[in-house]
Amino acid sequence: MQDTFFLDSEGKLPDKKLVNNVKKSHESGCYGSKGWQYQWNENEAKKMVLRTHTTCLSAQTLSKINLDSLPKKFFALGKCFRNETVDWNHGFEFNQTEGIVVDKNVNFRHLLGYLKEFFEKMGFSKIRFRPAYFPYTEPSVEIDVFHLEKKQWIELGGAGIFRPEVVVPLIGEFIPVLAWGPGFDRILVDYYGIKDLRELYENDLAQLRKIKIWKK
Amino acid sequence: MTILILPRKNFEKDIEKLDEKMQEQIAMFGTPIESISDEAVHIEIFPNRPDLLSYGNYINALKSFLGKDIGLKKVNLNKPEKDFIVYVDKSVSKVRPYTVCSVVKDLKLDDNNIKEIIDIQEKLHLTLGRKRKKVAIGIYPLEKIKFPISYKALNPEEIKFRPLGFNKELNGKQILSQHPAGKEYGYLLNNFDKFPVFIDSNHEILSMPPIINSDKTGKISLDTKDIFIECSGNDLNTLNKILNIIVLSLEFMGGKIYQISIKGAENIITPDFTPEKMNLSLLNLNKLLGLELKEDNVKKCLERMGYEYSKGIVKVPSYRADVLHEVDLIEDIAIAYGYDKFIPEIPKISTIGRTDFKETFKMKISDIFIGLGMIETMSYHLVNKDIIKNTEQNFKSFIEVKDSKTEYKFLRKDLTSCLLNILSKNLDVEYPQEIFQLGRVFDGFIEKEKLAVALISGNFTRLKQIIEYFSKMLDINLEIKNPKSFPSYFIDGRVAEIFFNNKPIGFLGEIHPKILNNFRLKMPVALFEISIDDILNN
Numbered sequence: 001m002q003d004t005f006f007l008d009s010e011g012k013l014p015d016k017k018l019v020n021n022v023k024k025s026h027e028s029g030c031y032g033s034k035g036w037q038y039q040w041n042e043n044e045a046k047k048m049v050l051r052t053h054t055t056c057l058s059a060q061t062l063s064k065i066n067l068d069s070l071p072k073k074f075f076a077l078g079k080c081f082r083n084e085t086v087d088w089n090h091g092f093e094f095n096q097t098e099g100i101v102v103d104k105n106v107n108f109r110h111l112l113g114y115l116k117e118f119f120e121k122m123g124f125s126k127i128r129f130r131p132a133y134f135p136y137t138e139p140s141v142e143i144d145v146f147h148l149e150k151k152q153w154i155e156l157g158g159a160g161i162f163r164p165e166v167v168v169p170l171i172g173e174f175i176p177v178l179a180w181g182p183g184f185d186r187i188l189v190d191y192y193g194i195k196d197l198r199e200l201y202e203n204d205l206a207q208l209r210k211i212k213i214w215k216k
Numbered sequence: 217m218t219i220l221i222l223p224r225k226n227f228e229k230d231i232e233k234l235d236e237k238m239q240e241q242i243a244m245f246g247t248p249i250e251s252i253s254d255e256a257v258h259i260e261i262f263p264n265r266p267d268l269l270s271y272g273n274y275i276n277a278l279k280s281f282l283g284k285d286i287g288l289k290k291v292n293l294n295k296p297e298k299d300f301i302v303y304v305d306k307s308v309s310k311v312r313p314y315t316v317c318s319v320v321k322d323l324k325l326d327d328n329n330i331k332e333i334i335d336i337q338e339k340l341h342l343t344l345g346r347k348r349k350k351v352a353i354g355i356y357p358l359e360k361i362k363f364p365i366s367y368k369a370l371n372p373e374e375i376k377f378r379p380l381g382f383n384k385e386l387n388g389k390q391i392l393s394q395h396p397a398g399k400e401y402g403y404l405l406n407n408f409d410k411f412p413v414f415i416d417s418n419h420e421i422l423s424m425p426p427i428i429n430s431d432k433t434g435k436i437s438l439d440t441k442d443i444f445i446e447c448s449g450n451d452l453n454t455l456n457k458i459l460n461i462i463v464l465s466l467e468f469m470g471g472k473i474y475q476i477s478i479k480g481a482e483n484i485i486t487p488d489f490t491p492e493k494m495n496l497s498l499l500n501l502n503k504l505l506g507l508e509l510k511e512d513n514v515k516k517c518l519e520r521m522g523y524e525y526s527k528g529i530v531k532v533p534s535y536r537a538d539v540l541h542e543v544d545l546i547e548d549i550a551i552a553y554g555y556d557k558f559i560p561e562i563p564k565i566s567t568i569g570r571t572d573f574k575e576t577f578k579m580k581i582s583d584i585f586i587g588l589g590m591i592e593t594m595s596y597h598l599v600n601k602d603i604i605k606n607t608e609q610n611f612k613s614f615i616e617v618k619d620s621k622t623e624y625k626f627l628r629k630d631l632t633s634c635l636l637n638i639l640s641k642n643l644d645v646e647y648p649q650e651i652f653q654l655g656r657v658f659d660g661f662i663e664k665e666k667l668a669v670a671l672i673s674g675n676f677t678r679l680k681q682i683i684e685y686f687s688k689m690l691d692i693n694l695e696i697k698n699p700k701s702f703p704s705y706f707i708d709g710r711v712a713e714i715f716f717n718n719k720p721i722g723f724l725g726e727i728h729p730k731i732l733n734n735f736r737l738k739m740p741v742a743l744f745e746i747s748i749d750d751i752l753n754n
Contacts, residue, residue: 005617007627009661033541037453048661050597050617071565079597079656085621092622093596103565107506108550112560129555131246131547133262139505139547141555142248155248161504164541176504203593203638205645 003082005050005092013046018063021169031164031174050081054098054181055136058162061100062170062177070175071103080183088196094185100162101178108139108161111178115143115159118180122187124156134158136166137179157182218261218339219250220274227257230275231282245281246551247274264538266344267461270336272468273535277522281552286519288531291464291489294474302414302446304480305368311408312425312448315367316455316478316486318463319358320471321442329469330436336465340458344537348401351449351458352426354414358442360433361416367448369410377421379428380435388424397428414446443471459487460535491524491531494545498528501546506561507553517552518545574665574752578654581667581748584689588682590650590669595634597656598624606640606734607633607705615658627658631668632705632745636727639672640735647739648673654748665748666722674742676710679724683714683744692716692751699723705731714746717754722746 013019021030022040029035057076065072076098084090101114112129119127124145132142137160144153159180168174185197192211194200199207227234234257239249242259247268250258261268268274280286302317323329337353345351372388379386379395386394388411392402404426405411414422416433423429425448436443445462447455463473478484502508509517515525523545524531532539539545550558582592600623604611614626628634631653638651652669671679680696687694699713702723711725724744732741 005620007615007617007661009615011661029540031541035540037451071567073565073567073569081597083617083619083621092598092620092624101563101565103563106563106565107504109506109558109561110563112558113562116560117562129558130243130248131551131555133246133264135264138541138543139550161543163543201594201596203595203641203651205591205638205642205649205651208591208593 003084004052005081005083007048007050009048010043010046011048013042014063018169019045025165025169029165031168033163033165035165051078052080052082054078054080054096055179057098058100058177058179059166059170062102062167065102065171067171067173067175071101071106073099073101075099086198088198091185091197091201093201094183095188096181096183098181099179102175104175106176106178108141111141111159111161111180114178115141115180118182119143119145119156122184123191128153132158132160134160136163137161138163143182154186156186157184217250218263218269218343219258220247220261220269220271222257222259222271222274224254224256226271227275231278241282242278244551244555245278247278263343266340266537267457267533267535269339269343269461270465270468271332272465273461276464276468280522281520283520286516287522288491288524288533289464289522291467292473293487293489294472296475296477296485299363300474300476301364302476302478303364303366303368304478305366306481307369307410308367308412309481311369311405311410312412313450314452314455315414315446315448316452316459316484316488317365317444317446317476318459318487319442319444319474319476320463320466321358321474323441323443323466323469323471325436325438325440325469327438330438332469333436333466336462340461344454344458345449348426349404349449350451350454351447353458353462354423354425354429354434354446354448355436356422356429356434356444357436357440358444359440361420361422361444362418364417365422365444365446366415367412367446368415369408369412371409372411375411375413375421375424377424377430378432379424380431382431391424391427395428401427412448454537456486456488457535457537460489463487464535489534491534492539494530494532494539494542495528496525496530496542496545500542501549504543504546505550505553506558509549509553514549517549520552521548523548577752578665578748580690581654581686582652584686585652585669588650588685590652593635593638593651593653595628595631595638595653595655596624597628597658599626599628599633599637600624601626603633603637607636607731608734609633615661629659630657630745631655631666632670632703632743635668635670635743636731636735636737636741639670639737639741643736643738650674665752666745667748668743668745670741670743672737672741673739674726675740676712676724676726676742679742679744683724690751694721696724704728714744716746716751719750721750 026036026040054076061074078096080094080096084092126146128144129141132140134140140160142158143156145156147154162177162179164174167177247259250260341348375388376385379391392398411424413424421430422433447459449455467473475485518525522533530545616625649672654667656663657666695715696712702711705728706725707728713720714722722745727741
């Protein structure tokens with residue numbers, strides 16, 4: 001939580017039933033899980049923050065999903081925030097793409113299929129998948145793309161299948177949810193031939209006038 | 217991010233050559249390489265695998281992954297010697313109820329080993345130990361202490377010893393207020409009447425967990441061969457895992473592990489390496505991964521990840537802290553199978569896609585202004601003091617984020633100040649400049665979607681024409697009326713209020729010269745800002 005922006009205020013939690021399900025899932029588990037075995041603190045959950053991931057959108061969407069209408073797919077593009085110092089490669093704001101596919105018959109190979117397609121469309125022909133860790137997905141995967149100029153693997157984003165401890169409190173049963181959330185500022189920067197992430201927010205009008213023509 | 221450093225020489229001696237192929241294997245084991253040099257390779261250990269946080273434990277796990285020494289690790293445990301007893305007194309039950317301990321003998325320590333032991337201890341404190349709250353670890357030279365040992369809680373004034381690095385004796389309270397470790401971790405004891413201590417049969421206080429060891433008995437050196445380890449905390453399960461992780465890394469350094477009898481409300485013998493059992497269904501496994509693995513293949517995969525498998529039951533190593541559910545086993549099987557061997561496939565699921573109405577609407581708005589030859593801009597959602605000062609707004613009306621690492625500390629309340637700031641940064645770029653921005657602002661804790669347009673040099677009439685064109689393109693009716701009141705950055709008499717369905721949604725006008733001056737702008741600026749939500753919601 002070191003890189004989270006906290007605000008000096010308390011938010012509201014969703015309805016009691018959902019909160020209790022989440023609490024139980026964390027403390028003692030559900031659906032055959034042992035849970036994380038700690039005391040889930042309601043006040044901690046109420047703390048107002050600027051979101052660090054768009055994953056919260058997927059959680060909210062799942063909590064409202066109609067299970068009779070599966071399969072369902074959703075995506076979002078969203079701003080995320082991290083309390084970091086700013087340099088050419090880091091900012092305190094960045095963009096994330098969030099996607100979920102909800103269906104009883106989807107699996108890990110399908111997740112890799114979507115990711116491969118997405119990154120190929122983004123112009124990366126050489127990609128690799130490697131094991132990763134995110135607290136809310138299992139299995140988890142990190143996508144590296146091979147940067148032709150830099151001649152090295154670059155980490156572009158994480159994905160996975162939501163853990164039962166995440167899904168069950170939200171929808172009441174375990175259905176595989178393929179989920180991905182790669183940042184795309186680095187893709188943007190590459191596309192526009194920008195060397196420094198800060199330039200995205202610089203609003204240098206001379207540069208923007210040129211970029212617009214060039215883009216077309 | 218937790219980094220483990222593997223000296224290249226040792227790695228190549230213990231495993232094999234660290235060539236490109238090996239580097240790929242290391243990444244595919246789930247431990248990405250952060251950097252690599254002639255001396256060492258730095259790898260990242262994910263927070264769910266504290267059991268890999270020492271050189272020895274990592275090497276054992278990687279060896280197994282590569283197919284050597286697979287399966288549940290066999291640990292040579294020696295039964296407790298005659299006096300190897302730790303008595304747990306009832307008095308600790310309120311403050312720090314549990315301890316698990318071990319003795320490790322015949323260590324041959326050098327500077328590197330000692331450094332590594334301290335390093336493992338610190339990393340485990342930080343991660344699994346939750347900054348010593350859940351678990352604190354103490355290590356002592358065996359020759360300096362006399363068994364049996366007692367673990368009990370005493371009044372802080374009764375606790376008197378010389379803490380590590382100090383040359384005078386302090387009492388419990390003084391340690392919390394004077395010793396660096398006391399200052400840092402004192403909050404874990406402050407609210408208790410009695411503080412926990414380990415005392416040996418010579419009545420010597422060995423330590424006051426989770427704060428500090430005694431300087432006399434709690435300092436290992438190059439001459440130390442045998443050591444005593446205690447872990448104390450409030451969660452027996454985590455204590456056992458941490459103790460097992462430590463003694464395993466010491467065993468790799470050549471040590472022999474001895475158990476200790478812990479006597480208290482319950483009598484146990486630690487370390488205890490009994491594996492936990494978990495069910496695994498081949499059906500669930502193949503369904504989640506999209507594979508058709510046979511049982512013998514699954515068994516092999518599990519063994520390479522340090523498990524044991526027989527007839528649907530998996531024995532989970534006692535030091536693994538991250539196996540909560542069958543899916544955790546399934547991921548490890550996928551890692552052993554090889555992420556590079558999965559054949560990606562798009563499932564044959566058809567759904568009908570559409571973009572969110574609000575997003576389509578925003579794209580349409582962008583197109584309208586781009587069509588007018590304007591430039592779309594993008595500003596941070598956080599603003600700095602200068603921007604607030606230049607628009608002459610009150611800091612107190614802004615929401616401030618806590619401990620921002622940059623000068624951007626406040627959630628923006630409008631787009632107007634962001635656009636003025638952009639104009640101010642582009643003084644030397646060819647005029648006229650016509651820019652717009654669509655974005656979210658924060659009215660208290662309510663988020664609003666806004667649109668703002670700024671023209672330099674611009675005037676009221678030109679801006680009004682733009683608004684009329686905009687409303688025509690969207691086929692909506694925007695009314696412009698005389699305002700009752702207006703934001704102070706506009707010039708009185710050159711400002712109007714914009715209404716949609718009789719509801720005020722924003723203002724247009726010319727910016728006051730004094731604000732222009734603050735932003736060092738030398739030409740007139742005409743600007744409007746309206747709420748998009750209000751138009752959308754109708």
